[in-house]
Every structure is written in structure tokens, then in C-alpha cells.
Amino acid sequence: MKIILVAEYRDGKLLASFNELMDFADKMGGESAMFLVGDDNDLPKYSGTLYLADAGIYGEYNPDAHKQLILDLVEKEQADMVVFCHSSYGWDLAPRVAFALKAAQVSEVVEIVDGVPVVPVCNAKLRRDVQIKTKQSVVTLQAGAFGLPEEPAGTPTVQKVEADLVGRVEFTGYEQPESGGVDLGKARIVVSAGRGIGKPENVEMIANLAQALGGEYGASRPVVDSEWVEHNRQVGTTGQTVAPKLYVACGISGAIQHLAGMKKSEFIVAVNTDKDAPISEAADVLVVADLKEFVPLLTEKIQSL
Amino acid sequence: MKILVCIKRVPDMESKFKVDAGGTWYEKTDLAWRMNEYDEYAVEQAVQLKEQEEGADLTVLCIGGDQVKETMKKALAMGCDRGAHIADDNSSSKEPFEIAGIIAEYAKDKGFDLVFTGMQSQDRGSAQVGILVAELLDIPGISTIVDFVYSEGEVKVKRELEGGVKACVTVQAPLVVTCQLGLNTPRYPTLPNIMKAKKKELLSLPVEDLLKVDSRQETAKMYFPEKKGGGLILEGDAPELVDKLIQILKEKTAVLA
Numbered sequence: 001m002k003i004i005l006v007a008e009y010r011d012g013k014l015l016a017s018f019n020e021l022m023d024f025a026d027k028m029g030g031e032s033a034m035f036l037v038g039d040d041n042d043l044p045k046y047s048g049t050l051y052l053a054d055a056g057i058y059g060e061y062n063p064d065a066h067k068q069l070i071l072d073l074v075e076k077e078q079a080d081m082v083v084f085c086h087s088s089y090g091w092d093l094a095p096r097v098a099f100a101l102k103a104a105q106v107s108e109v110v111e112i113v114d115g116v117p118v119v120p121v122c123n124a125k126l127r128r129d130v131q132i133k134t135k136q137s138v139v140t141l142q143a144g145a146f147g148l149p150e151e152p153a154g155t156p157t158v159q160k161v162e163a164d165l166v167g168r169v170e171f172t173g174y175e176q177p178e179s180g181g182v183d184l185g186k187a188r189i190v191v192s193a194g195r196g197i198g199k200p201e202n203v204e205m206i207a208n209l210a211q212a213l214g215g216e217y218g219a220s221r222p223v224v225d226s227e228w229v230e231h232n233r234q235v236g237t238t239g240q241t242v243a244p245k246l247y248v249a250c251g252i253s254g255a256i257q258h259l260a261g262m263k264k265s266e267f268i269v270a271v272n273t274d275k276d277a278p279i280s281e282a283a284d285v286l287v288v289a290d291l292k293e294f295v296p297l298l299t300e301k302i303q304s305l
Numbered sequence: 306m307k308i309l310v311c312i313k314r315v316p317d318m319e320s321k322f323k324v325d326a327g328g329t330w331y332e333k334t335d336l337a338w339r340m341n342e343y344d345e346y347a348v349e350q351a352v353q354l355k356e357q358e359e360g361a362d363l364t365v366l367c368i369g370g371d372q373v374k375e376t377m378k379k380a381l382a383m384g385c386d387r388g389a390h391i392a393d394d395n396s397s398s399k400e401p402f403e404i405a406g407i408i409a410e411y412a413k414d415k416g417f418d419l420v421f422t423g424m425q426s427q428d429r430g431s432a433q434v435g436i437l438v439a440e441l442l443d444i445p446g447i448s449t450i451v452d453f454v455y456s457e458g459e460v461k462v463k464r465e466l467e468g469g470v471k472a473c474v475t476v477q478a479p480l481v482v483t484c485q486l487g488l489n490t491p492r493y494p495t496l497p498n499i500m501k502a503k504k505k506e507l508l509s510l511p512v513e514d515l516l517k518v519d520s521r522q523e524t525a526k527m528y529f530p531e532k533k534g535g536g537l538i539l540e541g542d543a544p545e546l547v548d549k550l551i552q553i554l555k556e557k558t559a560v561l562a
Contacts, residue, residue, distance in 0.1 A: 010466070061464070061472050063446075086432075088466040091424075092448040095401075095436040104521035105401070107431040121527065122428050123318045126331060129525040168445040169476040177469030189560055213560060225487040237467055246560045253319065267558045269550065274319065275538065283536045285553055293543045301547050305561060 001030030004079045006070065007046075008089045009038035009055055011174055017085045018044040023146040024083055027112055034156065035073055037066055047154025051161045058163075061089075061171040067096045068163045074101065079136070086140035098138040105138040106130045108256075110145045123255055124278045143237065144260050182216055182232050189215025189246045192235055192262070193223050196251020196272065196291060200228040205295050206250055212302040215244065220252045236261035250291045254279030271295065306361040307415065310351040310385065311408055311422040311434070312344035314369055314376040318427055329524040330397050331428075340376045343423025345491040346484040350453050351421045352384035353489065357455065362386050364417075368407060369396045374507060381502035382494030388505065393512035399520070401429070405437030406518035411510070412442060417479060419460075424449045424483040435483035446481040447474055451488050 005021035007014065018034065025032040034046050037053045037060070044050065051073050058065045070093075074082060082097055084090030086108040098105035109117045110127070117130045117139060184190055191210040193203055203223075210217035219229035221236055235242055237257040247265035252258060254270070254277055262268070263282050270283035271291045280286045287294060316322070316336040323332040340348070348365065355361040365385040367373045370393070377388045391407055393399070399407075412420065420439075425432035432448070439446025451471060452463035458478050463471040465485045494502070537553070539546050554561050 011470070061474065088449055088464060088472075091432040092436065092464075095433040096440055096446075098402075098433075099437055099440040102521075105431075105433055106522065107401075107433060116525065120430065120530075122316070122322055122331065123430075124530070125318070125322055126324070126527055127530050128329075128527050131523045131525040132521070133523065134521045169447065169474050172473045172475055174466075175463060175471040175473060221486060231469065234469075238465060238469055246554070246558050267554075267560075269554075276321070280536060280538070281530075281532065284557070285550065286536055286538045287546050287550060288538060288540045289543055289546055294546060297543050297547045298550065301551060302561070305551075 001028060001081065002077055002079045003028060003030060003032040004070065004073060004077060004082045005032055005034045006082065006084045006090070006093070007034055007036040007038070007044050008085060008087065009036060009042070010060060012039070014038055014042040014044055017087065017143070018046065019148050019152055020085060020141055020144070020146040021083055022046060022152060023148045024141055027146070028081075033077055035070060037069065040158070043156055043158065045152040045154050046156045048156060050156035050158050052158050053161050053163070057165065059167070059171055061169070062167045063093055063096055063169065064167045065163065065165055066093055067100065068166060069161055070097050071100055072163055073161065074136070081136065082138045084138070084140045086142050090140045094138050094140050101136050101138065102134065103136040103138050104132045104134045105140070106132065107140050108142045109139050110142045120256065123253065125276065142256060178232060184216055184218050184233065184235060184240045184242045187216040187242070187244050189213045190218050190235070190242050190244045190262070190265070191215060191248040191250065192218040192220060192252060193229065193250055194220040194252030195222040196253070197223065198251070198292070200226070202292065203228050205292070205299070209248065209295050209299045212299045213246070215246070218242070220255070220258045249279050249283070250295060252279055253277045254282060306358045306419070307417045308351050308355055308361055308363045309366060309412055309417045309420045310344070310347050310363065310380065311366045311420065311438070312348060312376065312380055313341040313423070313426045314338050314367065314373045315341045315426055315428045324527050324529070329527050331527065333397070338372070338376070340379055341423050341426050343425060343427070343484055343486065346486065346488040347421040347423050348380045348383050348385065349489045349491040350484060351419070352492070354419060354455055355384065355386075364389055366391065366408060366411060368393050368404060368512065370394045377507060378502050379494060381505045381507070382499045383492055384498070386505065388507035390507060390509040391512050391515060392509045400522050401431045401433035402437060402521050403516060403518060405434045405441060407512060407515045408434070408438050409441035410515040410517055412438070419455070419478055420481040422481070422483055424485050435481050439481035442481070444479045444481065445476050446483070447476060448483040449485045450482050451485050453482065453488065
């Protein structure tokens with residue numbers, strides 16, 4: 001088994017997720033090589049061959065060119081599998097590579113059991129074992145599902161790679177999230193509102209509990225998309241990552257993207273009417289209750305302590 | 306201008322799921338169904354573009370059994386002009402490459418300037434179909450957009466990256482875009498538009514005529530994940546639950562000190 005690991009680079013920096021790719025390669029066994037469109041000055045700590053294309057030439061988002069560089073490498077290495085992170089870079093590029101290779105693509109792999117990739121279904125309520133029918137395959141890894149226990153310390157053997165510069169899309173720059181606002185990452189306690197709060201008026205209830213606890217309030221993505229809470233309070237992959245002493249998830253089902261942003265909290269309480277909600281997996285305590293009744297009572301009691 | 310929007314009918318994710326008798330998908334009875342959330346943003350963006358471009362024609366496509374026509378009617382009521390229903394009672398067992406193959410086979414030679422779809426489905430969640438359709442049609446495809454502006458054949462989009470960063474991209478039509486949550490605010494169909502939608506064209510085409518690619522993967526088994534969390538579950542009356550939780554917070558955390 002020969003595996004190509006596709007590392008990521010953004011805004012002039014290598015992303016730490018290369019370590020998840022390395023853990024996956026260790027678990028699969030066999031040989032691996034890493035590929036990166038990046039820069040000499042920021043290399044992954046990977047003990048193996050790193051095929052490096054210059055981000056100054058091939059850009060940080062140029063799927064046509066990145067695809068061609070990877071295809072050349074698959075051919076050269078006679079690779080059996082190409083591995084990406086299931087990220088905005090990976091899920092955009094992986095299907096293009098799979099298509100060109102006439103290979104199956106398995107998305108968002110959470111684990112490998114006896115060589116079989118396992119993926120989530122229906123917001124992680126269910127799982128599927130996937131049987132690949134093609135000789136070569138492409139997989140994307142769920143963020144955080146893999147990862148070496150310790151920071152790797154290797155030095156790669158760098159081989160520069162080039163390809164014809166093709167590209168039908170023009171990347172014109174990044175737009176940073178609005179700065180300022182609330183730094184939830186610094187809060188000792190975060191109380192978050194999910195879709196289960198039902199209506200925008202109930203945000204206040206969550207904010208009150210946060211205040212009673214001396215913390216900040218946050219929200220899951222659907223609540224932010226509905227504009228009930230501003231984006232700078234969003235917890236999850238596309239918002240902030242938090243690790244407070246106490247995280248209270250109110251009416252949050254626990255989509256993977258949300259869990260990735262809060263699962264390192266020291267103590268997690270979930271308030272939900274659905275005992276099977278994926279948040280229950282992450283929670284130290286699951287309170288099965290209607291939050292509209294429970295949260296105000298809890299707030300009142302805490303205020304009276 | 307010709308626009309295509311591809312949608313999927315999915316169960317409400319809050320549903321109680323069961324594994325079906327075959328053991329490779331979820332049981333489809335006793336579920337509440339709706340339009341895939343990501344596709345609602347795709348329909349809204351497609352309708353906005355149609356409203357912007359005089360004379361534009363917007364087709365909504367959906368693959369599945371007769372039931373999916375209900376979901377298509379919502380898209381028609383939101384403003385799509387016509388429906389292409391790809392009749393397939395086994396659509397849930399088809400993998401992303403087959404679904405993309407069916408869509409591309411339908412779309413080829415029809416000269417669509419823009420193809421919209423969701424960045425993923427809520428049930429299977431592969432995030433592959435839109436990009437695969439672009440590859441099959443040999444046109445650019447851009448995933449995960451949260452901003453879309455069209456002007457005289459040029460499209461400016463913003464892709465959503467991790468941490469709230471956006472990547473600005475310019476590209477020429479024709480192309481495929483896959484839509485992320487928050488791209489716009491999907492409209493609620495009004496009653497007059499619901500009535501009008503009933504008279505719109507909704508043609509069914511047999512999937513056999515459009516499926517020309519072979520599957521590259523299968524589901525060997527579907528199951529519930531093992532409960533790993535040793536978390537405590539508290540049930541009962543709210544006042545009693547409040548007392549129990551406060552006791553636990555006092556014992557296990559320092560936050561109430």
C-alpha cells in the first residue's frame with residue numbers, strides 16, 4: 001500500500017492537520033509520501049519524502065493546478081491511495097482527483113476498522129462501513145478523528161515538483177472574520193444556544209444563564225445563520241474553538257463541526273430533549289429536559305446561591 | 306440564461322432513525338422529510354439569479370421516488386420554472402459518483418450557464434456530487450460558497466474556510482457552485498406561489514436513461530455508533546434536575562465556588 005498524504009497551507013502557513021494525515025498513514029500501514037503546495041520556510045515535521053510545489057507559483061486555491069500536481073505524483077509513486085483532510089481544501093480537491101483517477105472517494109472517514117473505512121451518516125447519528133470497489137482510492141479524514149498523540153519531530157526529504165500552470169479560477173485574496181467582539185476562547189464558562197432554543201427571543205435566557213455563571217454565551221451555527229446571535233459568538237469549525245472550565249450546550253444536537261469547537265472543554269453539560277443527540281457522546285452530564293423550563297430555573301437557583 | 310439547481314429530499318435530522326432490513330441504509334418509513342438544508346440555499350440563490358437576469362429559465366432537478374415531487378414543488382413555489390424529476394426508487398443506494406453521473410448526463414447538451422447545488426446532503430454528507438458534476442461536464446466547480454455575485458458572465462464568489470476566513474474567487478460561467486449554510490436567507494413560498502407552482506411543468510424521466518456510470522463503492526453495513534461517552538444522564542422534573550445539576554457542578558467543577 002502506497003499512500004499520498006496531502007497537507008495544507010493557508011495564508012502563508014502550514015496547517016497543523018498534517019499530523020492527522022500521518023496518524024492515518026501509521027494506522028493503515030504501508031509506505032507514505034507527503035505532498036504540499038507550500039513554502040520551504042514552513043515544512044511539516046514528517047520523516048519521509050515531501051513533494052513540495054511552490055505556493056508562490058501554484059497559489060493557495062487553484063484546484064486545476066493542484067489536481068494536476070497530485071495526479072503527476074500518483075503516477076510517479078504508483079500510489080494506491082490519496083488522503084486529504086475533510087476540510088474546505090480537501091473536500092474541494094478530493095473529488096477532482098478521484099474523478100481523474102476513476103477512483104472511489106470515501107468522505108469524512110472517522111476510523112479504519114480492519115482496513116475498512118467508517119464514515120458518519122445523518123449528522124453522526126449512524127455510521128457506515130464502506131466497501132471500495134476500485135483499485136485506487138481517495139479518502140478525506142474527519143477533522144480531529146485522527147492525530148498523533150505527540151507532536152512529530154521528523155525532517156522531510158524535500159523534492160520540488162512542478163506542473164503546467166493551468167487554472168480556470170482566479171483566487172483574489174482572503175477576507176478575515178470581523179475582528180473585535182467576544183473572545184470566547186478566554187471565557188472560563190461558555191453557555192451556548194442551539195437550534196433547540198426555538199426562537200430568537202430565547203437567546204436572552206441563555207445569555208442570562210451565562211451571566212449568572214460569570215461566563216459568556218455562544219451559539220451553534222444554525223442560530224448564527226438565522227441571525228439570532230452574531231457570528232463572533234459562534235462555536236465550532238467555522239467559528240471559535242473553546243476549552244472552558246464549563247461548557248453548557250443548550251438545545252444543541254452536536255453536529256461534528258460544533259463538537260470540534262468545544263469537545264476539549266473541561267466539563268460539558270448538555271440540555272436536550274433528545275437522549276440520542278450526538279452531543280450526549282461529548283457530554284459529562286446530559287440533562288434530558290425542555291430547556292425553556294430548565295434554563296430559567298437553573299439561572300434563578302444559581303443567582304440565589 | 307439557463308440555470309439548473311439540484312436538490313435532494315432528506316429526513317429531518319432530529320428524527321429517530323432505524324437501520325433498514327438490508328442493514329445498509331436507514332429505514333425510510335416513519336420519518337419527517339424536507340429539502341436538504343444546503344439545497345434550500347442553492348434554490349434561493351438560483352431564484353435570485355433568475356430574477357436578476359431577464360429571460361432566465363430555471364430548472365430544478367431531483368432524483369428519487371415519487372415522494373420527492375413534494376420537495377420539488379416547494380422549489381417550484383420558491384421560483385423555479387420547471388422540474389426534472391429523475392424517477393428512481395433506489396436512489397438512496399446510489400453512491401455520489403452515480404448521482405453525479407445521472408445529473409451530468411441530464412445536463413450535458415442543455416447548455417446550463419450556472420448549476421447550483423448544496424455543498425453536501427444532510428444524510429450521506431459526502432460533499433462530492435457538485436464538484437463531480439463539474440468534472441463530468443468539464444466546467445469549473447467551486448465548493449462551499451457563502452457569497453455569490455453574477456455580472457455579464459463573470460462570477461465572484463466567496464468560499465467559506467475554517468475559522469470564519471473566506472477566500473474570494475473569480476471565475477467565468479458556465480460553472481457549478483456548491484452552497485454553504487448562510488449564503489442567503491431562503492424565502493418561504495407564498496400561498497399564491499404555491500398555487501402557481503402546481504401548474505408548472507414537472508416531468509419525470511426514468512433513471513435508466515441517464516445512469517451510464519458504474520458504482521465505485523458500496524455500503525457494506527450501517528449501524529449505530531457504540532456509545533462511548535460514560536456521561537451521566539439526568540431525567541425527571543425540572544426543579545429536581547436543577548438541584549441535581551448544581552450538586553454535580555459543586556462536586557466536579559470549581560465554577561460555583
